[in-house]
Amino acid sequence: MSDRIFGAVGLCLALFYAWATLQIQESFLSDAVGPKTFPLVIAVILGLSSLAILLKPDPDPVWPGLARLAEILAAAVVMILYAEFLPIAGFLIATAFAAAYLTWRLGTRPLQSLVVGVATSIGIYVIFKLVLGLSLASGPFGF
Amino acid sequence: MDTLISLADGFQTALTFENLLLALLGTFLGTMMGALPGLGPSNGVAILIPLAFTLGLGATPSLILLTSVYYGAMYGGRISSILLNIPGDEPAMMTCLDGYPMAKKGMAGEALSLSGIASFVGAFIATWGLILLAPQLVKFALLFGPAEYFALFALAFATLGGVSSTNQAKSAFAAMLGLGLAVIGVDTQTGVPRLTFGEVHLYDGLDFLVAIVGLFALSEVFIFLEHRHGESSASGAKVSVGRLTPPWKMVKETTPTMLRSSFLGFIAGVLPGAGASLGSFISYSMEKKLVDRKGTFGTGDPRGVAAPEAGNNAAAGGALVPMLALGVPGSGTTAVLLAVLLSLNITPGPLLFQNNPDVVWGLIAALFIANFMLLAMNIPMVGLFTRVLMIPPRILMPIVAMVSFVGIYGISGSSFDLLVMIGFGLMGWVLRKLDVPLVPIILGTLLGNTMENNLRRAVTISNGDYSVLVGSPLAIGLWTVAIVGFILPLFLGRFVKARMHARRDDEGSIAD
The missing domain is CATH 1.10.287 (Helix Hairpins)
Incomplete structure (x- = not known):
């Protein structure tokens, strides 16, 4: 089908x-x-x-249930929000939120996800901005 | 002799401090990405491309970095195949068959080191094959006019689906989707906007890097979200390695296997549309037919570990031949590498060898260097990479997503590109569910403009006479191969594909 x-x-x-x-x-x-x-x-x-x-259709793939489908759409929405807010909120804040959300939805405990999100954001910032000198979006606070 | 002189020049290019450092970084990252299930050569290279750009690396250094990642991923895939029975990437699938039984027998260390040596042999022979074959192919390619190039591109699309998909209609659909996306933007010959619907962002066309990162890297994140597969694959299993050197006898026993498989894998790699997965598959199958007299294959036979590893690494090298010499990649990862070249304003194909010999030979020399680095990294230091397997995807996948965003944003600094990338990520997820191969889409977006330009050039030169497209024996030959290559798998391919697809699920669409 x-x-x-x-x-x-x-x-x-x-x-x-x-x-x-x-x-x-x-x-x-x-x-x-x-x-x-x-x-x-x-x-x-x-x-x-x-x-x-x-x-001449192939056999049906296994589609995820409604809950999983909603999960994927929610992740896409979060990514879209991330893309829109990146220039406004700045890289560090936006990335921390997006990464925390994704790791939470993949099964990390809420508090731990926040820590992982912030760590991911800072880690990427340090490697790409401070070490490699890439230009990342800078928000109102300059980071 | 010329070749050796060029190669020496290449070593001069490659042996600078910066390039050595990049090769080291690339091989390390590549092995890690290969080892981690969920990251393979094509999406590993894809997320690194934007970074190579934004760092402002030149053509040769970028290529050295990214091909080192490519070779490294081919080495790394075997680690989780052997230890966990989960292929780290698509081409390492066949290594599970004998690698995991060997590990269960307590010979994990031997299997890892032996497969490391086999990978080295495969890659080493393939790099020599590249040196010998590519210049010959270039001489041949110089005979090509626009009509022949058009036929060659058609051939690439027609044969690409033969191996990478179970359904020819779906691979044709994917190729057309890619070509269709390439059309978007201002027409290069007449200057009229096409299919832009008034959106100014689209006048420049879609950036294929955005498409690649979305389709390959972001769709992977969605796949993990779908299965909520967040725990590390290694968390349950106990990863113990044991001794890290294979007995000399084992190496000697498997040497003929390695040599045969390397040769076969290289050929498989050169053929359009095949790539490393097919290389490891046919190497394993042939060895099984040839030397498996006691029926030990599948129960932990060292030759069953050496064959697919030599095969897939040799195929990785072989796949570089058509990409560099003709500008027509035969596999997912080489398509991604082609994207790098195109973005750096370097046109691969015969002229690359004339105009940018430093790029070609520097790259080849770097492949040799990277291969030795990989051998050193993968035998004594393999324990380090087995620890990488403990990283749970719930932490890794958000990092992959964020690095993809950083890379694309770094190139253009526009949110619009990020939105397009998310769109491609969702599309990639749906298409992978439907078993539509993604590689033809990428190839289509990459080659679409060149293909159309060649068509229009050929017809314009002949004053609007379309028969010029089949006007030379060479063009007719290419068209014949294209048609046969498209139709033959409809009848013959089912058997091979049924066996190759037995172990793959969502990974199949980004097969390399």
Whole structure:
């Protein structure tokens, strides 16, 4: 079943891709092939392979339960927040929170995760910023 | 003779203090990443690329660092295979079969040191193979025009799926997805934006480094979250090593095995789409057929440890040949290495050997040096790496995620790239669940623009006549191999793949 859905999604993607390709504004100065040919070929093969997946699906993979799925989405949300807050809060604070969250969700006890998070953040800061001289995001406090 | 002179020049490049230090660091990190289940050569190299950039390393030093990691990971994978029966990375899968039984018999130290020697032999022979074969391939590649290059890229995509996936349709899907992503951005020939939907960030195209780190490194974090696999694999098992030198007799017995496997592994590595996993698989299978008269393979036969280790290290070297000589990588990790070259504005392929001989030969010399370092590191100091296995993923995986973020942010300093990377991480997780190989996606994003440019150049030169694509015997030959390479696995591949896939689950998609 998973593969049938996957194939259908792939087919939609191929159609969308072909449509988006046809929207490309062609310049009056174009080479013999033009900017549309290659993406159109891609869309066709993408569609054909999606069709093959749809018609001849593999056995279903083992999908995680709803709780695990929520876990993955929550982690993704935390990462997105991390990406957004990194320039605002600065590297040390943002990273400590994100690392603490991830290690907590992977099964560390809450208090210990906080310690691990802070240690990870400081460790990376020391190695990459102080030793290697990389530029990391600096927040309002300069770190 | 020319080769030896070039090699001597290469040693001059490699033997600077900085490069030696980088090789040492790379081999150490690589062995560690190889040993840790969950980090393998491709994602290990992937998270280090952005760092190599932001540190402002030049082409040769970056390549030395990253290929040392690559070779190191090939050595390191065996450690957890032997001690815990869990392959540290994909190519070390076959080492479990005889390595773990040997460890159970109390011969863990012998197995580790013997496999260290086998790895050395494999890598050493493969590096010589690289020296001898790559320049020949370059001479051949000089005959290629744009049409032939276009056919060559098609060949790479067609054959890539043959081994790396159980389903050809899925590998074709992955390749097209990658090529499709490469199209995004301003068209290089006419200057019109394509598929950008007005988003200014996309005008430059997607940065393939962002895609690579997301697909390889972040998706791994999601896999661990899914299984909540946070405890260290070694926590339950008692890791005891014992004596760290193999008896001389054992080395002598396994020497023919090592030599045969190295040779076979090297060939497997050179073939497009194969890579190190196939190298260790066919080396083990062939040795089993050839010398296993008493049926001892699978019960702790030293030859069963030496064969896959020599095979996978030789294949690692072999996979560098098409990457350097043609610019077409045959495996996941070499695709990642190609990304390094492209980002450094170096075009691999025949011109690399002419324009940047210092890069090529410096790299080759560094491979020799790294190999000796690895031998020294992996026999007397192997105890250090067995301790690495005690690091629980619940601490390791957040570090991997954070280092990925640091690296990507360090390159561009934009949150947008981080968001794209998270998107790729989630996509990678879903695709891995669906058993869609990730390597063709990476290869597609890397090669898409070159492939399209070659197509357009070929057709433009012939005034819009598309028949030029099959206009020379060479091009026709390449297309034939591509078609056969795509269709043949549909019939023949099931047997080999069923056996190779027997032991892999989520790791299969990032196979090297």
